[in-house]
Amino acid sequence: MSAPVEVPLKDAYKLLTHGPTVLVSSAHGDARNVMTAAWNTVLDFDPPKLVVVVDKHTYTRGLIEASGELVVQVPTRDQAALAYALGNESGRDGDKFARHGITTFAGSKVGAPLLEGCHAWLECRVIPEPHNQQTYDLFIVEVTAAWANPAVYRDGRWLDAPEQPGSIHHVAGGAFFEAGGMFSVAGETLG
Amino acid sequence: MSAPVEVPLKDAYKLLTHGPTVLVSSAHGDARNVMTAAWNTVLDFDPPKLVVVVDKHTYTRGLIEASGELVVQVPTRDQAALAYALGNESGRDGDKFARHGITTFAGSKVGAPLLEGCHAWLECRVIPEPHNQQTYDLFIVEVTAAWANPAVYRDGRWLDAPEQPGSIHHVAGGAFFEAGGMFSVAGETLG
Numbered sequence: 322m323s324a325p326v327e328v329p330l331k332d333a334y335k336l337l338t339h340g341p342t343v344l345v346s347s348a349h350g351d352a353r354n355v356m357t358a359a360w361n362t363v364l365d366f367d368p369p370k371l372v373v374v375v376d377k378h379t380y381t382r383g384l385i386e387a388s389g390e391l392v393v394q395v396p397t398r399d400q401a402a403l404a405y406a407l408g409n410e411s412g413r414d415g416d417k418f419a420r421h422g423i424t425t426f427a428g429s430k431v432g433a434p435l436l437e438g439c440h441a442w443l444e445c446r447v448i449p450e451p452h453n454q455q456t457y458d459l460f461i462v463e464v465t466a467a468w469a470n471p472a473v474y475r476d477g478r479w480l481d482a483p484e485q486p487g488s489i490h491h492v493a494g495g496a497f498f499e500a501g502g503m504f505s506v507a508g509e510t511l512g
Numbered sequence: 513m514s515a516p517v518e519v520p521l522k523d524a525y526k527l528l529t530h531g532p533t534v535l536v537s538s539a540h541g542d543a544r545n546v547m548t549a550a551w552n553t554v555l556d557f558d559p560p561k562l563v564v565v566v567d568k569h570t571y572t573r574g575l576i577e578a579s580g581e582l583v584v585q586v587p588t589r590d591q592a593a594l595a596y597a598l599g600n601e602s603g604r605d606g607d608k609f610a611r612h613g614i615t616t617f618a619g620s621k622v623g624a625p626l627l628e629g630c631h632a633w634l635e636c637r638v639i640p641e642p643h644n645q646q647t648y649d650l651f652i653v654e655v656t657a658a659w660a661n662p663a664v665y666r667d668g669r670w671l672d673a674p675e676q677p678g679s680i681h682h683v684a685g686g687a688f689f690e691a692g693g694m695f696s697v698a699g700e701t702l703g
Contacts (some may be wrong), residue, residue, distance in 0.1 A: 338550045339681035339689045340531015359529045362553040364565055364648055372563055372650070374555055402700040453644065457555055459563070461648065479683060487692060490530035490681075492670060494698060498530045501678060501692025506593040507685060 325435075325442065325468035332477050333369035333467040336395060336441040337361065339500065341488035342404060345373060346392045346425075347384035348433045355417055355436065356381045357408030359491040361393065369464040371445060376458050380412035386454070389447045390431040391462060394439040398499055401489045408491075430465040440488060441469040479503060516626075516633065516659035523668050524560035524658040527586060527632040528552065530691065532679035533595060536564060537583045537616075538575035539624045546608055546627065547572045548599030550682040552584065560655040562636060567649050571603035577645070580638045581622040582653060586631040589690055592680045599682075621656040631679060632660040670694060 328336065337343070340362070346355040360374035371393060375382050385391050396404050407417055418425065418434070425434035428444045435442045445462035453459040473480055487500030519527065528534070531553070537546040551565035562584060566573050576582050587595050598608055609616065609625070616625035619635045626633045636653035644650040664671055678691030 335684050339683050340533070340550070340553075342531070359531070360553045360555065362531075362551045362563060362565065364551065364650060370648070372553060374553065401695070402697040405697045405700075457561070457652065459555060459652075461650075478687070479689075487689070490691065492530050492694070493526050494696075496669070496694060496696045496698070498670075498678070498691040498694050500681065500689040503683070503687060503689050504592070505685075505687045506596045507687070 323471050326471045326475065328441070328467040328469050328474070330369055330464060330467060331367045333443060333464045334363045334366050335477070335479070336443060336467060336469060336474070337363050337371065337393070339488065340490060341395050341500070342491040342497070344394045344396050344404060344407060344436060344439070345375065345381060346394065346433045346436060347381050347388060347390065349384045349387040352384060353416070353418065353434060354381050354384055354412035355407055355423070357404045364461060370448070371443065371462050371464065373460045373462060374458050375460055385447060385460065388432060390433055391445050391447070392428060392431060392433045392435055393443040393445060394436055395441040395488055396439050398487055398489055400438065401497055404489060405495045428466060435468070439470070440473050441467070443467045514662050517662045517666065519632070519658040519660050519665070521560055521655060521658060522558045524634060524655045525554045525557055526668070526670070527634060527658060527660060527665065528554050528562065528584070530679065531681060532586050532691070533682040533688070535585045535587050535595060535598060535627060535630070536566065536572060537585065537624045537627060538572050538579060538581065540575045540578040543575055544607070544609065544625055545572050545575055545603035546598055546614070548595045555652060561639070562634065562653050562655065564651045564653060565649050566651055576638060576651065579623060581624055582636050582638070583619060583622060583624045583626055584634040584636060585627055586679055588629065588631055589678055589680055591629065592688055595680060596686045619657060626659070630661070631664050632658070634658045
């Protein structure tokens, strides 16, 4: 793949506003993990914030709370089976990166690893909100750096490139919608 | 369209987990409104909860806070231009339903109107969380009833029906991704 290019923080919301299922990586000390999170949303533009739902029984949960950091990445269609597997295994049962042969690279702001081959990456720090975390498994994070594969996103927009694998949108039980064509209605008039 | 069929509350998450842009309707007294919200996510399974981001400058915000209710609906591809318009107008400038010729029907649990022609509808009550609402424009709601168009969702799943308009996923400035094909990886093996 092409080397990731940095996305200005003011544009970070464009990487997630369309609602893709994401991979959440985390690390603390020698421990690391990656899990899948369909339940996420952008929360604010600038500084960009996100909401990510992380169940309190996951291995990731402890790593996030201990480090105060995570990385949200947008997987490709080719990574759908991997995304499903990562969402149905626990890091307590062994290192998922090794099991799946996942290669990573380092971020610029956080210690959690970035997974190669994704569409986009958002390095985040947790904004501590204990009530939300305890009661709802709801984490509010601020994006501190963002990156995208220039083959699918550049100059402030996703490319309308049918040959690219689209983002994936989990429904339930391993069933996903694939992102189809991009279209614009900005010039359309209403009936 | 076919008459909406009720979706069991335990399945309500399946209507939104794939991350569509939604329409949020609200009402209080004689006032009503509908706005577009790309920033939303499922928060829990059962009882089902959602997160919806509603800016404090919107007309909808006051109606939601006064009534404690809202309806989240999943618009179709054919409603994309409408969704974009509803996200760029204010209910303070006149009734959006009348302006766009939107027809509605009544829900079973809330007073806010349900828009005809959508894929799915989730009637919701606000779980009051003043800190989240004030600081982040973040609303946590519980789904009290859910409905779907049986032409696109029935028996606990979205139909894989290419002839149906897909859900829409806003990126920015009137550019959307359309939900493409459904696929399952539950039987796929990893490399």
